[in-house]
Amino acid sequence: MINLESVDFTQNGKANHFATCDTCHWVNPFNPKIDNLCERCNSKLQQRKPLxxxxxxxxxxxxxxxxxxxxxxxxxxxxxxxxxxxxxxxxxxxxxxxxxxxxxxxxxxxxxxxxxxxxxxxxxxxxxxxxxxxxxxxxxxxxxxxxxxxxxxxxxxxxxxxxxxxxxxxxxxxxxxxxxxxxxxxxxxxxxxxxxxxxxxxxxxxxxxxxxxx
Amino acid sequence: MPYPVLKEGQQARCRQCRHIVLYRKPNPVNRSVAIAIAGLILSVPAIFLPIMSMKMFSINSTVSLSSAVYALWLNELYFVAVVTCFFCIFAPIGKLVIALILGLQIKMDQIKRNSYMPLIKFYQKIDSWEMLEVFMIGILVSIFKLRADADLFFDLGLVSYILFMLSIVALKLSFDKELLWNKVVIND
Known part of the structure; x- marks a missing residue:
């Protein structure tokens, strides 16, 4: 779960370490160092589409x-x-x-x-x-x-x-x-x-x- | 992160590009079940009954959605035939079937864990490939092309095709994917 008070709304989701799931549009915390899976639908998460x-x-x-x-x-x-x-x-x-x-x-x-x-x-x-x-x-x-x-x-x-x-x-x-x-x-x-x-x-x-x- | 709670009929937009992020459609489950049943019934006459017929020198020839695809196949345009078949027959029917299954699962309060999520994902995949309304304009264009040279007669298939297409449009307006996703239980 994401704590709304810690979100910097002057920055975009990438800078705040979030990723929206491309499949179900759930907003997840995102750790760039590991493979992230969506909490809701288990699809692979990416902040930007690769390539x-x-x-x-x-x-x-x-x-x-x-x-x-x-x-x-x-x-x-x-x-x-x-x-x-x-x-x-x-x-x-x-x-x-x-x-x-x-x-x-x-x-x-x-x-x-x-x-x-x-x-x-x-x-x-x-x-x-x-x-x-x-x-x-x-x-x-x-x-x-x-x-x-x-x-x-x-x-x-x-x-x-x-x-x-x-x-x-x-x-x-x-x-x-x-x-x-x-x-x-x-x-x-x-x-x-x-x-x-x-x-x-x-x-x-x-x-x-x-x-x-x- | 939880979405802001929207009432039916409300929408939320992106702060930057004003694109609609979330739109709560009114009465989504009941409507999409009703539309899916109607559309599936209509799909049979819409696909197989002749849409129109042409008369020339006392020879009569007809066209239906299925015969158009078959004619492309016979003309050795295999790629175009397969693509047309998918866009105008399989994709719309797939959407209606999935909408019916998912709607019934929600209505009966029995969300099947192993089929629910894959079905939404599949619906989203075929959603953008359904082109019934483009085919409808295609029918119009061919009517205009032939009108001057031949006698055209319109059959029951045209009526059912139009209703079939309208049911897909209505499904687009009432089927609420976000609501379906919200029913998925999150286990941390």
């Missing part, structure tokens, strides 16, 4: 690499009488845009292009701001991180659309939708970026350069 910076950087770089095949390869092909051209995510969006389906094109474009890109740029920026001074306040950067985490799943939108169309559009030899390799690359990119966001430790943002900075 969070390196892991996030590595996974973000991987998702940047996967970003290219995801957008360059066709995610599906609409075959009319056995013929047809592959549609990448961007060309599909452009087609919808030209056909007057502007709101729905905007949703697809934002969810499957803007979100992944913003996520990657955001994570790179957050990593940069851990090492170098940043103009954005730490509170706003924490918010930024939460949004990055929250928007992750929405990038799967296009993959699900492909799943529905592939299954639904099968009118004999007349009209058929076939999935393309871009869908796999896209799914991998989304997964990698979700893992990258999860491996980041938002407490790193509050660790750097003293407590006076807001």
């Amino acid at each position: 969070a910076f390196q892991k996030t950087l590595a996974l973000t770089l991987c998702s940047i690499i996967a970003f290219f095949p995801a957008n360059l390869y066709p995610i599906m092909t609409i075959l009319q009488f056995g013929k047809g051209q592959g549609d990448t995510i961007l060309s599909g969006t452009l087609y919808m845009f030209q056909n007057g389906m502007i709101p729905i094109a905007a949703i697809v474009f934002i969810a499957s292009f803007i979100f992944p890109l913003a996520k990657i740029i955001g994570l790179i920026y957050l990593l940069y701001s851990v090492k170098f001074p940043s103009r954005i306040s730490r509170r706003h950067r924490s918010h930024m991180y939460r949004y990055i985490e929250m928007f992750g799943p929405w990038s799967m939108l296009d993959v699900f659309v492909v799943a529905i169309l592939v299954s639904l559009v099968e009118i004999g030899n007349v009209l058929e939708v076939v999935a393309g390799p871009g869908a796999t690359a896209f799914g991998i990119m989304v997964l990698l970026s979700i893992f990258a966001a999860a491996s980041f430790d938002s407490k790193m943002l509050w660790d750097e350069r003293g407590t006076d900075e807001r």
Whole structure:
């Protein structure tokens, strides 16, 4: 049990030798010299995720690499009488845009292009701001991180659309939708970026350069 | 360290970043048991009944959640098929089953030591991987894509899918993980 009177509230939990359990959020006393286990759920305790910076950087770089095949390869092909051209995510969006389906094109474009890109740029920026001074306040950067985490799943939108169309559009030899390799690359990119966001430790943002900075 | 005691409906925020640290949801146990039962019943029609059908040259083709996953598998997109199956079928059902088991354990006042904690941990693991609402928007987008070229008909599966999705959203709003953790007895 922690005696509240001995806690220095001008300092963070790390300086006060506490650790919040990542699993059950119980606040435990923490002894850096030994392996600490949570009093409540027996999970391993850590004040900061070990190697969070390196892991996030590595996974973000991987998702940047996967970003290219995801957008360059066709995610599906609409075959009319056995013929047809592959549609990448961007060309599909452009087609919808030209056909007057502007709101729905905007949703697809934002969810499957803007979100992944913003996520990657955001994570790179957050990593940069851990090492170098940043103009954005730490509170706003924490918010930024939460949004990055929250928007992750929405990038799967296009993959699900492909799943529905592939299954639904099968009118004999007349009209058929076939999935393309871009869908796999896209799914991998989304997964990698979700893992990258999860491996980041938002407490790193509050660790750097003293407590006076807001 | 004990949390400050919050009444149902109150929330506590972080001093530094204003993020909500703790939020006591109103009537969490009864609500999540009810929602979990409803969601599990709805999951069967939502997954297997056709969501919509398309008619063209007097040929009819339908799509359901399960057939969409199967079609991906047949298209040799094994990775995408497995991932979709997990995100849209296994993760939501897993959440509902765990919420039901845990809710019943609390309601009957019989917390099973060896299953209670692992189940909460498992719930937390699959929580962020459930993407029913994204699939819902996917249904909308495909409706718009096909609307101009083909006749679309909506089936009972769409209604049950929407209700299934709403039950997952409702579970998110009523299932109180912190309350469940607070029931774990600490032995020093």
